[in-house]
Amino acid sequence: MEAAMNWGVAGAILLAAAVLIGAFGAHALRERLDAYATGIYERAVFYHAVHGLGLLALGIATSARVAAQPAADAAGWLIAAGIIVFSGSLYALALTGMRRLGAITPLGGLAFVAGWCAFALALSGGFATR
Template sequence: MMRWFLVLGAVNAFLSVAAGAFGAHALRARLPVDLQVIFETGARYHMYHALGLVAVGLLGHLRPSPLLAGAGWSMLAGIILFSGSLYALALSGVRVLGAITPLGGVGFLAGWLLFAMAAWRTTQ
């Protein structure tokens, strides 16, 4: 399973770079500045958590753990809900989509907490 987190991390890193480039170039003239900032925030957090998935996969190869699996799935859910809702909000202008974003933030928080717990147990 940890191989999947490495692959998911790499794929999401690719997607976040593509989203960032799309936002910086294709959307620059099409979106108001406030929506560009929202899109860029989605891309930035997308990359942070893609790297988190890679970290989960690497630590999981050393010491597999159910906590790490939970961390990886939580980070992936966070990417989908947080970054996905910000991308959708920026592209559509539908502000109610911002109500989904905090759910993704909870996924990120849970993922990092589970990662910390797994790292603590792994290194003892």
């Protein structure tokens, strides 16, 4: 159960970070970013927040023993990696304009998809006991 609480804590921390990063973009970067970069930045914040909520839900599901722990842990790591790679590459692209950073963004998207599939597996009792 301790690991389940950690996913909930990780989700809450990532949500707080998404709010701070979003506020930074809306205020400190308002004059610095053009419309294209602002759109990219906002997309990064959106996916960051949505998947932070996913980790929060994962923590709740494992704490309630609704999700099997091994698959839940796989889901958590994949979703966390997706936030880092997907949103991180978009944040960097928006701030630097280095378009080649966009080449790694789909890898983060794949991590998100794999994470949600692992979450579904965890909810169905996959890998082990609850």
